[in-house]
Amino acid sequence: MTAADLALLDEEVTHCRACPRLVEWRERVAREKRAAFRDQTYWGRPVPGFGPADARILILGLAPAAHGANRTGRMFTGDRSGEVLYAALYRAGLATRPVSVSADDDLRLIGTRITAPVKCAPPANKPEPAERDNCAHWLRRELRDLAELKVVVTLGAFAWAAWWMALEPVYGVRPPTPRPRFGHGVVHQMPGLPAVLGSYHVSQQNTFTGRLTPAMLDDVFRQARSLAGEESRG
Template identity: 60%
Template sequence: MDALDDLDLRVSGCRACPRLVDWREEVARTKRAAFADQTYWGRPVPGFGPPGARLLVIGLAPAAHGGNRTGRMFTGDRSGDVLYQALYDVGLASQPTSVAVDDGLELYGVRVTAPVHCAPPDNKPTPGERETCRPWLVQELRLLRPTVRAVVVLGAFGWQATLPALAEAGWRVPRPRPAFGHGVRVGIDGSDGSDGSVAGGGPEGLELFGCFHVSQRNTFTGKLTPAMLREVLSTAARAAGLGK
């Protein structure tokens, strides 16, 4: 078992946030009528993607009847439909759909994760829950540090979680911290800031990109279009040395 696999295993056993534990398990018991014959995952959902990823996509949290049902990030819901179609369109996924953990989907040099690993009520984790879950993101970033060269953050909540996690993982985040916006691009220095040396053994910084979240509210209203999402992903892929 490699270090990321071990991290994913430990994430999936976390019970640190009582409200989230109660909610995810209640959803798994009661289910949605359309999925009544399925066994829900009902646990924290780990990141998904190959070790040594050069691009990291950070969302918000698993959906109650998406990732919380299937056990894979952005899998089995409409937000995932939009995201994986775009990843496929820019050459970063083997297929345009993500419906189940055994559907054969592969990501090419990309890992997908979230700052909160449990499905929250109303899709709204609290800031306190985000902070409690942050050490998992920090550990994930540290493990990816030798290879990751670009990060795409979907939404302001994820952006607010990612900046301090990057700093804790050893990158030098600009001050004042950059504000979230769709299409924002920020260069993050790879040095730890103490003596100019590089923290964590990785010689390079990374490029951080903001993107509106692939929520149904954003995609149904046209706030985020497929073309807008593809543009951010393709730009980030080039920054990471991936894609077409």
């Protein structure tokens, strides 16, 4: 696949209206806004992945935040979770800047792409099973387009489960039975497939309570770079 294929997919994603509850919510948030952002125009649409087509590392989250990516139009951009994530990516040499404020702030990812199994902001950050299933074909297409992919970092149990659900449709390989359990720092590798690496999500609940610290996140991305063969590239 080429960068043009991925760009076309990203454009198609932004027009999806498959889930009425999510469409209503994301557009209502974009109209009503948060007071701090009342002068801004919200994106209010499905949010495509972010990063190059030749990425060797994929970061898989949950869904866009209502006043983060749903406002800015770029994954993990404009909220506290994004502040933590992009700072860690910068420290790991996987992003050109440590701060992500808007989709036009010139931040670039290096050998890395960020996406989510659900492309629209859900109420209470909790997509329903039917919404997850409606959105699954976008993730499958994205995975097929990432021909150089070596490792998938799953931020949380939701993303971990989404990876195993995509395995057979994308790669023609059945997941192990029972499926490996999610855990921070857990790695599972299958021959010929990208490795999957678990991490706690960069949610405020995790980062404010110390369940996920910057050092823990640094270890995850150091391991991801090693699994992807990026360390040998400098």
